[in-house]
Amino acid sequence: MTQDQPPPRVRVTGPPRRRADVVRSAGTREIDAETALGEVFMRSLLREQLMLAIRVLIALALTVGVLPLAFHLLPSLGEVRWGPVPVAWVLLGVLTYPWLVVLGWFYIRRSEANESDFADLVESSPRRSSPPLRSSEQRRGGPE
């Protein structure tokens, strides 16, 4: 581009999201066409992710969230010390932060697992007659 004349107008677009040569699977077409089956796929992903988020938030509420109540019900906690430091300062000033990181790390691992399960499910889905939903639900709801 030369500096002498005004630069030409540029259309700002994102990077291309789709590769042209990929054969699109049946599952993605179901979702794009907003069929009942596509709907089921999406709802199951949404529910998985929301449940995961709620589990993490409950873990947060039951640990960090109960501290005010604990100190309200047991005021003598204020005199407890770990070494020279009052316990409230240790819990809220230091230990909460690594705990938040652990929760965040756990969430990212599980949500990405959910998403890759969903991707496998959708891409490997055959024709609309036999949705392999049940087996994948079992797989996802498995241990851990």
Place this chain on the structure above:
Amino acid sequence: MTMSVLPGVVGVVLVSLATLVIGTWGLRISRTTSDFFVASRTVRPRLNASAIGGEYLSAASFLGVAGLLLTFGAEMLWYPVGWTAGYLVLLVLVAAPLRRSGAYTLPDFAEARLGSRGVRKLCSVLVVGIGWLYLLPQFQGAGVTLRATIGAPPWAGSLVVALVVLASVSPGGMRSITFVQAFHFWMKLTALLIPIFILLAVWAADGAADPSAAAPASWSIPLASPGGGIGLYTTYSLIVATFLGTMGLPHVVVRFYTNPDGRAARRTTLAVLVLLGVFYVLPPLYAALGRIYAPDLIEGRSDVLVLELPNLMVGGLLGAVLTGLVTAGAFAAFLSTSSGLTIAVAGVLSQDVTGRRWGSYRLGGVAAFRVAAAIAVVVPLLLSLPAQDVAVARTVGLAFAVTASTFAPLLMLGIWWRGLTPVGAVAGLLVGGLGSGAAVAWTLAVAPSSGWTSAMLGQPAAWSVPASFFTMVIVSRLTKASVPAHAGRFMVRLHTPEAVDLQR
């Protein structure tokens, strides 16, 4: 105080210079329009997390937290904990879907999700209001800092910050701002980290006195001051405000759009959690040392604790160098947060106010942005002059209460619930915004007193957030017919991983 003028001045000048140099250097590698607005959406998680940290850690975190901890003790630990935990809530509820939505600002998100200009306008008004409320304590803090370190009149610091912000924001450029903000984060961390090692060494050499020995018993109890039911209410209300308020901050949302994809948005958020966790361990140490070495700051002037502690404990040349360092860090805090907020507010103002046709006259894009930036800075600057004595962290806390009662329900329901309607969203935003806004105005205008009314108005989130949330749900249920036609399509786009190849 004449001896300590020099390090403060040197610190402020160096940080301002470094900011301008990095900004110009970043501007030179910005080539395209996309670079300019969203850094071409290629900012890697670690750099982006540093930038978010830089923008997020404001005067309230750098000065305010240590000051409040010094005066009130453990109850104030909820501020840094809440400001960090807010990112966990943001991570699990909105980070990836918000990036995938493709929205650049909160009004953009609202319009894309609900297909309504009315909701967009209301969101714009809220962004401007919240931005001003958040800018106010930054300017106040700048005044406090320059008064403490240089002895300048309080308005001088506010004015200097406002001018540097305007000078650095007007050229603009998201890519250059990214480097500036990242630099500011590491600057702030260094400015607290290096002095604390030396101060702790001095403390150990002095015989390691117990900070809590002279403190009242309430200093080690994490419940708000009157205790009892009111204390419990205030504490939980603060938790609601900070945990939910983070996701609605206008200057944070913009940063999420510079991530390459939803996955990177999540990783960025996790990195932010780590960085904030490292940073927020430090202010309590300053507060604890302040109990021993700076007892006369406890009443009234606690905001300057971080700035004055090095001189009180070390003195001499080393003390002067450390004072310069913390002053520089504090100044970085005002600059980065204020520029982020100014960009967010000016972006909205230039789209919806200064960029419009006024009579037969209409400003061009860049001119509209500059006028908007000036308005965005001048209004809170004027407001900050009379309100010099409100604690910095408290005003920021009020801004969180407003975002938690407005944008948090909008984002949560918009991302997870297909049934949200434009009317429902407007009703909820109005209930939450007016409720929390009135409470904030009352608190800033009237001297605080004790009792339930004061507690409910001083810390409104515990009632205003549920009120807004349920209003949105109930009104949306009543206006079921107006669920936007593209809602299902939009939800698919929010939640589908990038690996799945959809026609978005």
